[in-house]
Amino acid sequence: MSTRQDTTPRTDCAIDPDGRITFRLPALPAAPRPRLLLRLRPGKGAPEQTQHHVDLEPGAADGRPHAVLEPHPALEEGRWDLYLLPEPDAARQRLRPGLRDLRALVDGHLRDRTSPVAVRVPYVTKDGFLALRTWLRTAHAEVRALDLADRAITVAARLHGAGLHNTATVRLRLRGTGTVHEVRPRIDGDGRGFSFTVGAADLAGTAPPTGRFWDVFVRPAADAPPVRIGRLLDDVADRKHVHVFPALGAGDFVLRPYYTVDNDLAIEETPAHSPT
Structure with a gap:
């Protein structure tokens, strides 16, 4: 039986009523410019085209770096996979989910939205990784x-x-x-x-x-x-x-x-x- 442990970073996330998402990663080795990479999942057989990068800021008291995905610009509709880029030329690392605080979304239908209607929901993929489901519609x-x-x-x-x-x-x-x-x-x-x-x-x-x-x-x-x-x-x-x-x-x-x-x-x- 294998005793190999999963070393994939686990990431906590919390979303506020405006759609702003804060991601918190475990403490990382010192690196010049760590970033969070969001990759729009391409259709079957299609090439990967759309990416979005967010800088990771150093943690304060707990030493855990965090990244804030602002509500604007709105992300294209689809499914976005999340990765850690420890430094500019490093290989990207897929992220596992930690704690997900989605309480602000539960009553989201009670708030009137203006056009365009942009929605973001963090979720766990079938193979256990952290991803983001997005919708972007005129109405x-x-x-x-x-x-x-x-x-x-x-x-x-x-x-x-x-x-x-x-x-x-x-x-x-x-x-x-x-x-x-x-x-x-x-x-x-x-x-x-x-x-x-x-x-x-x-x-x-x-x-x-x-x-x-x-x-x-x-x-x-x-x-x-x-x-x-x-x-x-x-x-x-x-x-x-x-x-x-x-x-x-x-x-x-x-x-x-x-x-x-x-x-x-x-x-x-x-x-x-x-x-x-």
């Missing part, structure tokens, strides 16, 4: 509640980075096609909150045996671009397998709302009785 509609009852799905949400006009519509777009179904939302008095209901009759059609998927947007006004509806404004980096909803039987079809890998809202539609 965003945050799900506040989702209810399945009376053979229908009712969603309450709040728009951030824009306001709702009385011509606003909710758009369900059939993935991979140009088919769109529109629903008129109920708009709150402040012009930001809204709700809508979707039933099986709204999505009636001939679903293939494997089903089909509807992505959900709100169009704030008749001439405005659609805005994705989802849940981004809290401490959950990957929601798809955390918030799982039951299927809703509705006539010849079964509807099931779910969150995509990007934490956006979608609806899966499958036949109630698959052909044998």
Whole structure:
């Protein structure tokens, strides 16, 4: 049995309500210019292109160096892996997570956001390293509640980075096609909150045996671009397998709302009785 110990540095992090993140590393050997490297994870087969560097400042009483990632400039949307650069020409070292203080994110949906809506959530990767999940959108509609009852799905949400006009519509777009179904939302008095209901009759059609998927947007006004509806404004980096909803039987079809890998809202539609 191997007794080799993991010497990868463990990094504590804490985020404040403005999105400022402070990273604290263990004491390091003296180096001329240690830095924290954030690398935007490239798509499969794509080259690495985007990096962001933050200087590490020496610790005061405890001797632990720290780096502060300011809210601006906003980071590009995606997943950022974190590394230590002990000195300019040294090999980068991947970082393990220490303590993560994400309390400021838990009630993040309660604060109104201006455009662009920038979100950052530190998280632990499947292989146990520290990373950062980011979203950057002109506007965003945050799900506040989702209810399945009376053979229908009712969603309450709040728009951030824009306001709702009385011509606003909710758009369900059939993935991979140009088919769109529109629903008129109920708009709150402040012009930001809204709700809508979707039933099986709204999505009636001939679903293939494997089903089909509807992505959900709100169009704030008749001439405005659609805005994705989802849940981004809290401490959950990957929601798809955390918030799982039951299927809703509705006539010849079964509807099931779910969150995509990007934490956006979608609806899966499958036949109630698959052909044998």
